[in-house]
Amino acid sequence: MALQVVGAKSIASAELSLVAEQLWPGLGGGDLRVSAGASSDPSWVTIEQHALGLWRGDVAMVLPRHRRVATRALRQYRNLRSGKRQLERWAWGRAIATGHHALWGTITLEARRGSAAAQTTTPVQELVRGLGQQEAHFAMSVRRTANRKALLQVVDATGATVGFAKLGRNSVSSRGVRRESQALGRLQGGNFRLKTPSILCEGEVNGHPYILIEPLPPDIYRIEKVKSGGPTTDELAAIAPVHRHAVPAETFHFKSLVKRAAALDGVASVREGLSVLNILLHSVGTESRLMPVAAYWHGDFAYWNTGRTATGQMWCWDFENGEDDALLGLDVLHWYASKVREQHGATGLAHWLRQAELEDLRKCGLDACHQRILRKVYGAEIIARTLEMASLDGWSAVWAGQSRVLEIARSVAG
Numbered sequence: 001m002a003l004q005v006v007g008a009k010s011i012a013s014a015e016l017s018l019v020a021e022q023l024w025p026g027l028g029g030g031d032l033r034v035s036a037g038a039s040s041d042p043s044w045v046t047i048e049q050h051a052l053g054l055w056r057g058d059v060a061m062v063l064p065r066h067r068r069v070a071t072r073a074l075r076q077y078r079n080l081r082s083g084k085r086q087l088e089r090w091a092w093g094r095a096i097a098t099g100h101h102a103l104w105g106t107i108t109l110e111a112r113r114g115s116a117a118a119q120t121t122t123p124v125q126e127l128v129r130g131l132g133q134q135e136a137h138f139a140m141s142v143r144r145t146a147n148r149k150a151l152l153q154v155v156d157a158t159g160a161t162v163g164f165a166k167l168g169r170n171s172v173s174s175r176g177v178r179r180e181s182q183a184l185g186r187l188q189g190g191n192f193r194l195k196t197p198s199i200l201c202e203g204e205v206n207g208h209p210y211i212l213i214e215p216l217p218p219d220i221y222r223i224e225k226v227k228s229g230g231p232t233t234d235e236l237a238a239i240a241p242v243h244r245h246a247v248p249a250e251t252f253h254f255k256s257l258v259k260r261a262a263a264l265d266g267v268a269s270v271r272e273g274l275s276v277l278n279i280l281l282h283s284v285g286t287e288s289r290l291m292p293v294a295a296y297w298h299g300d301f302a303y304w305n306t307g308r309t310a311t312g313q314m315w316c317w318d319f320e321n322g323e324d325d326a327l328l329g330l331d332v333l334h335w336y337a338s339k340v341r342e343q344h345g346a347t348g349l350a351h352w353l354r355q356a357e358l359e360d361l362r363k364c365g366l367d368a369c370h371q372r373i374l375r376k377v378y379g380a381e382i383i384a385r386t387l388e389m390a391s392l393d394g395w396s397a398v399w400a401g402q403s404r405v406l407e408i409a410r411s412v413a414g
Contacts, residue, residue: 002028008036011105015059019107019142022150024122025169026206031117037106044110048122050138052105053092064137064155071097072159073139079221080307123167123210127154130201130212131162146389146397149173161215163200168208172388176320177209183319184213187239194238195315220307220315230335233363235314240294242328248377249285251293252325257281260384270387273402276409277387280380283413287373292365297326302338329361329374346404353379354411379412
């Protein structure tokens with residue numbers, strides 16, 4: 001049962017619901033509700049409250065309630081963001097600091113006084129306990145895509161970042177949080193070639209997992225998508241070393257893809273896409289060529305999940321799509337495919353995948369035949385992800401419509 005929502009003139013109920021499903025997954029029932037501000041009704045008590053950044057009636061951000069803390073939180077990690085995003089955050093901080101009330105709202109989780117729900121534990125409360133701090137505040141951009149989940153910047157009383165948290169809200173996002181926990185636990189901060197964040201705390205609350213990781217270095221900057229600075233072969237090998245050779249169908253990653261496809265069987269909204277995914281998986285299953293297999297692949301190794309410090313040290317984060325025992329080269333292929341997809345969309349990606357042969361993959365020892373097979377497996381992976389999201393939130397919420405999924409399948413099937 002979803003949380004009850006009490007809207008207000010300044011914030012629509014649908015906007016409050018969007019925020020609530022990300023901040024308080026797994027909660028519901030008649031003794032809990034979400035409102036735009038603390039209730040004056042004595043029969044309801046406040047469990048948790050956050051400020052909201054509003055823009056033209058929509059909720060853009062969850063923010064610390066103290067304006068000074070919110071302003072500082074907004075202005076950190078500027079070099080990880082594009083010039084446009086830096087300007088937007090600077091403007092938000094300026095407006096908040098000067099008391100622009102039209103951009104400022106509140107969301108409150110309340111429980112009926114005297115009910116068992118008044119003892120509800122929230123993910124935020126668990127994160128504060130895990131940090132061992134008396135006080136912590138939270139900021140996040142409110143996502144609206146099918147992949148939406150809470151990605152929280154955790155700050156102290158001064159607004160300094162003390163960690164980043166991720167909360168699962170449904171089966172797909174919860175699987176991602178658990179995968180990230182496993183990956184970071186294994187990597188233990190990375191090595192001198194490529195650093196990864198360490199886990200500060202992790203757990204489960206109200207049926208959904210959460211993870212809190214350490215802050216990134218304050219001097220980290222984004223790797224521009226159109227410039228040099230991407231990963232070297234040695235940096236990629238730091239998280240994806242070759243550990244064996246096998247035919248594609250014998251990898252753990254491929255077997256996982258088959259199980260994920262089977263889990264979608266019977267979902268009417270993705271029936272056509274699932275049919276082409278199964279054809280593609282069957283085609284991969286007939287490939288008999290031995291290929292190098294990496295111990296692990298990141299799953300979303302792209303410029304938006306990587307950065308470098310002033311000394312050139314590369315950092316990588318966001319391991320929710322990672323998996324053990326996958327074909328070598330998938331991370332390299334995804335690095336370039338992500339740039340193509342952002343610049344040219346699903347149609348451009350399908351066209352590019354039809355004939356993409358990469359020098360970086362040749363450096364990894366993958367010839368044209370290897371790369372053809374790799375493109376098949378990669379196509380199956382991104383199609384599976386798209387179908388999973390569409391099955392939960394509908395085709396309008398995902399990045400590629402069903403016709404584009406068919407186009408991608410055709411492009412890699414040869």
